[in-house]
Amino acid sequence: MKFEPVSPVHAYQRIVEQIEHAVLAGELTPGQRLPSERDLMSQFEVSRSTVREALRVLQSSEVIRSRPGDPRGPEVLSASPAALHRSMHRLARAGQLGFGELLQFRMLLEGSAYLLAARLRTDEQLAEMTSALDEMGALAAAREPDYLAFSHADVAFHDAVARATGNPLIVVCGEVVRDVVLELIKDKLQHAPDRRAVMRTSLEHHGEVLEAVRAGDGERASRLARRALYDYYAGYLPEDQRTPLLPLLDSPPP
Amino acid sequence: MKFEPVSPVHAYQRIVEQIEHAVLAGELTPGQRLPSERDLMSQFEVSRSTVREALRVLQSSEVIRSRPGDPRGPEVLSASPAALHRSMHRLARAGQLGFGELLQFRMLLEGSAYLLAARLRTDEQLAEMTSALDEMGALAAAREPDYLAFSHADVAFHDAVARATGNPLIVVCGEVVRDVVLELIKDKLQHAPDRRAVMRTSLEHHGEVLEAVRAGDGERASRLARRALYDYYAGYLPEDQRTPLLPLLDSPPP
DNA sequence: CCTAGGCTACTGGTCCGACCAGCATACTGG
DNA sequence: CCAGTATGCTGGTCGGACCAGTAGCCTAGG
Structure with missing residues (x-):
């Protein structure tokens, strides 16, 4: 029997993975809007801080963009270099x-x-x-x-x-x-x-x-x-x- | 007189910039440790959430690594592809x-x-x-x-x-x-x-x-x-x- | 004396509740 | 009909709290 080392997977990472996967799979196309942070926190059943950290990571990779005050929510960006x-x-x-x-x-x-x-x-x-x-x-x-x-x-x-x-x-x-x-x-x-x-x-x-x-x-x-x-x-x-x-x-x- | 469009610079971005600059300038060398989040929040005079979002961005770019429970603080990583x-x-x-x-x-x-x-x-x-x-x-x-x-x-x-x-x-x-x-x-x-x-x-x-x-x-x-x-x-x-x-x-x- | 063991003080991860400024839309008064 | 305000949302920031985990001390036992 062989075991492999494990590393804890944090909640925000799972969120990043899910959203990233949706974008890569084409379920979320550029220009579309994500639900608001408050919606996401109930969908993922985590706190808003966790949602926000996930969104930050996605922002820093140019996958999405958030603008304060925009009622339509974060925008999915097209892949950019x-x-x-x-x-x-x-x-x-x-x-x-x-x-x-x-x-x-x-x-x-x-x-x-x-x-x-x-x-x-x-x-x-x-x-x-x-x-x-x-x-x-x-x-x-x-x-x-x-x-x-x-x-x-x-x-x-x-x-x-x-x-x-x-x-x-x-x-x-x-x-x-x-x-x-x-x-x-x-x-x-x-x-x-x-x-x-x-x-x-x-x-x-x-x-x-x-x-x-x-x-x-x-x-x-x-x-x-x-x-x-x-x-x-x-x-x-x-x-x-x-x-x-x-x-x-x-x-x-x- | 010519003006240029401005975009708001968020607090967490300034923190990212400062730390990133320090790493790029060699003031922080790989292996060194950053102060703890609670220390950083008093140094930058922001809340812990803001510090954390900045650290998340740096983590997602492989600049630093955080491990829960490590009293030495986040580690500065060497540049990797x-x-x-x-x-x-x-x-x-x-x-x-x-x-x-x-x-x-x-x-x-x-x-x-x-x-x-x-x-x-x-x-x-x-x-x-x-x-x-x-x-x-x-x-x-x-x-x-x-x-x-x-x-x-x-x-x-x-x-x-x-x-x-x-x-x-x-x-x-x-x-x-x-x-x-x-x-x-x-x-x-x-x-x-x-x-x-x-x-x-x-x-x-x-x-x-x-x-x-x-x-x-x-x-x-x-x-x-x-x-x-x-x-x-x-x-x-x-x-x-x-x-x-x-x-x-x-x-x-x- | 030295070492194995628990202990403690801190870490980062997550949660909650709150306030603010900004934006799009609906509504209102002209 | 239109201008301008009012509203209800948004994301950004704050402060406080709790938890599981880790490093290193510190003690009890050899």
Whole structure:
């Protein structure tokens, strides 16, 4: 006979599980309202404090949202990457995720994204990328370059590529990794010596990649994008931490 | 003059922020203890309910852990990918992620993982993969094949590969995607007609891939792995949903 | 002297009852 | 018919209470 260790399951946890399960199973769809806390406390047969602690947990995971005074009750939210973003951000700040690992992941992700986007993109999605690139061009050529706006247009470009893959998982992970990468080096970017030159080379790289995507040459787009990411960001990395990135560069394989 | 919209900041949120900041800033290191709830309520000058709701949020993000009756108070935890895992799992289950998208992402992720692992793996990590594969072989050859155990050994193999990349992000994402993929088709796997044959071909594919990793041929390992994933799982997918997977097959890996 | 045992003072989990400010709706007066 | 108030709910916070559980002391027995 074998026994397994047990851990006490608290009342509020059971409530979280039940509500979470209902949401995941689709019994509660985004936009729907939960019963009020006072209703829930009689449904679950617990005190209001317990209900509230459960709702707090669900709120912190972006599953529901409560507004004081709203007679319709807590709202069920649609799944959002916000929680994912927060956890990843925390890991990055706690030092569990270094800049090197994030950059490596981004190269991997975007590399594949271009591969897919070049083959699967619609004309409309191609137009989105083009307009984002035009925006970048306009900003880089402006008399007084707005680096922040340029960065936003850059994000829009990469986002359009990710959407062109048709895979929401790629979109979300791309968003998150880009955000965290940018956050880790944003102060260094602020004091870059020649931001205008940076913008110009960035623009040039994006143009080449877009051309490859337009031509349907996913492999070329992917290779160019990975190389561009490396050239753009590897400088912020100690030399001995660049090795893990190399296998993602020189492999124009089969 | 420009004004920005404001949203009320609740008391428990301020507490979460303060404690979270202290942890992120390193003022509270893993293993340290927080003051008891009754102490905190006097430090923050709020009621115990408010303190408790704040602590609940921190618990649900795996920042701290409380045990009833422990006079030393809540414990500060070290950053772990558990929260990341949960958010991604939720997103995968709730976000309209189809099997096709998950499979695509897994092919992308593992394809790159092999590419990296083949170059970066240590001998020790190679030994882990080998032993996992041996385990699979033993289970497949057993008189009465234990499909569940085989599946576990398979997971161990892929996990070893992911760890060999040295990138925790790849490890976590790999875990999650594998979990969700398996969850989506586990009932279909249960009723597979000839599980023994499935095990044998799976074993064979893994063997080839491992051989490529051992030889340091990441490109070959990646290609084989993506092909194997496709052959193994694409059957569960309607034909018209397989198109998005193809660019990951006949193209060189990123 | 040392150790096994209970003892105690605290912990977190749950409950109750209360008050407040905020919101949507119904109702009211014009 | 509409503006504006009145109402009955909401969630946020408070204070007090009780309980089961734990760590560490403290004592009784060797």
